[in-house]
Every structure is written in structure tokens, then in C-alpha cells.
Amino acid sequence: MSFESALQRHMQTFNRLPEIQADVQALADQVAATFAAGGKLLFMGNGGSAADSQHLAAEFVVRYKAERRALPAIALTVDSSILTAHSNDYSFDSVFTRQIEALCRPDDLVIGLSTSGNSANVISAIEAAQQIGAICWAWTGESGGKLDSIADHLIKAPSTETARIQEAHIFIGHWLCEEMDRLLGSA
Ligand SMILES: O=C(CO)[C@@H](O)[C@H](O)[C@H](O)[C@H](O)COP(=O)(O)O
Numbered sequence: 108m109s110f111e112s113a114l115q116r117h118m119q120t121f122n123r124l125p126e127i128q129a130d131v132q133a134l135a136d137q138v139a140a141t142f143a144a145g146g147k148l149l150f151m152g153n154g155g156s157a158a159d160s161q162h163l164a165a166e167f168v169v170r171y172k173a174e175r176r177a178l179p180a181i182a183l184t185v186d187s188s189i190l191t192a193h194s195n196d197y198s199f200d201s202v203f204t205r206q207i208e209a210l211c212r213p214d215d216l217v218i219g220l221s222t223s224g225n226s227a228n229v230i231s232a233i234e235a236a237q238q239i240g241a242i243c244w245a246w247t248g249e250s251g252g253k254l255d256s257i258a259d260h261l262i263k264a265p266s267t268e269t270a271r272i273q274e275a276h277i278f279i280g281h282w283l284c285e286e287m288d289r290l291l292g293s294a
């Protein structure tokens with residue numbers, strides 16, 4: 108694909124983001140309520156979405172722009188000992204589920220990122236978190252995939268192309284940080 112085509116597809120996706128603005132605002136409201144109630148965020152995903160998970164968890168724990176208190180967020184994608192031991196001894200399909208069982212509490216909010224909406228390890232972990240009673244959001248592409256009928260709430264980036272969906276996801280994640288700074292920042 109030419110640079111011009113990739114940019115055009117990126118712009119088309121971003122021009123459609125207002126279609127999901129209400130969903131993103133609903134997510135921000137639930138994240139703010141989760142922090143206010145003493146809950147935490149748990150992120151997970153594969154490949155580029157694993158990178159997005161740790162990127163966003165860091166924004167909350169450390170800082171985005173404003174000076175504010177540290178906010179509790181964990182990426183389930185970062186502990187190489189857990190990831191390798193679980194995948195080696197059990198299965199990669201339950202690598203996030205096991206961590207959900209260990210770390211997730213009923214007042215937490217879980218965000219599973221999957222551009223296809225079909226990653227087995229994300230689906231399994233969301234089902235486990237629902238059993239615990241946590242609110243579960245899936246960030247997907249416009250089809251929603253299997254997660255469409257499983258997650259409690261969805262952010263469906265308006266594209267069918269993995270890269271464009273990931274670009275929309277990180278924009279949404281940054282805006283979420285922006286909104287938490289506005290609500291919780293002191294600067
Ligand atoms: O970053 C990319 C492609 O842009 C890849 O690493 C991509 O994230 C991986 O193929 C993932 O395994 C795709 O999983 P998912 O988004 O369908 O859940």
C-alpha cells in the first residue's frame with residue numbers, strides 16, 4: 108500500500124471516530140467511577156495491542172500530562188516469567204485468564220484489546236473477569252468479532268484493517284488519559 112493510501116485510510120478511520128464518541132465517553136465515566144471506588148484497570152492484548160496495554164497502564168501509573176495521584180492500572184502482558192511459565196505449563200489461550208484469577212476484583216474494570224475481536228486468550232480472560240464481577244470492555248475493530256456478543260461494552264474502532272484499528276485504539280487511550288487528567292488532575 109502506498110503512503111498516500113495508508114494515510115487516506117487512517118484519515119477515513121479518524122474521520123469516523125465521532126460515531127463512537129458516546130461509547131468512549133461512557134468508558135471514561137466508568138473508568139473515573141472505578142478509580143473513585145478504589146478499583147483498578149487491567150489491560151490485555153496481543154502483539155501491537157500488548158504494546159498498547161503496557162503503554163496505557165504506564166500513563167495511568169506514572170503520568171500523562173497533569174500532576175495527579177498515581178492511578179492503579181496493570182498490563183497483563185509484561186511479566187515474562189508469568190507469560191512463559193503459564194504458556195509452557197498450561198496454554199497460551201489462558202495466559203491472561205490466570206492473571207485475571209489472581210489479580211482481578213469485582214470493583215475493577217478490564218479492557219481487552221483485540222483488533223479482530225477473536226483472540227482466544229482475551230475472550231477467555233474477559234469471561235473469567237465477568238465471573239468475578241468486574242466490568243469488561245473490549246476494544247475491537249468495527250465487526251467486534253466474537254467479543255461483540257461476550258464483552259459487557261465495546262469500543263469498535265471504525266475500520267476492518269488491523270493497523271488502522273490499532274491507531275484508533277491508541278488515540279482513544281490517550282483521550283481517556285486526557286479525561287482522567289481533567290477529572291483527577293490538580294495542575
Ligand atoms: O501489531 C500488529 C499488526 O499491526 C500485530 O502484532 C498484531 O497485534 C498481532 O498479529 C495480534 O496477534 C493480533 O491479534 P488481535 O488484534 O486480532 O487480537
Ligand SMILES: [Zn+2]
Nearest residue numbers: 154155270273
Ligand atoms: Zn501494529
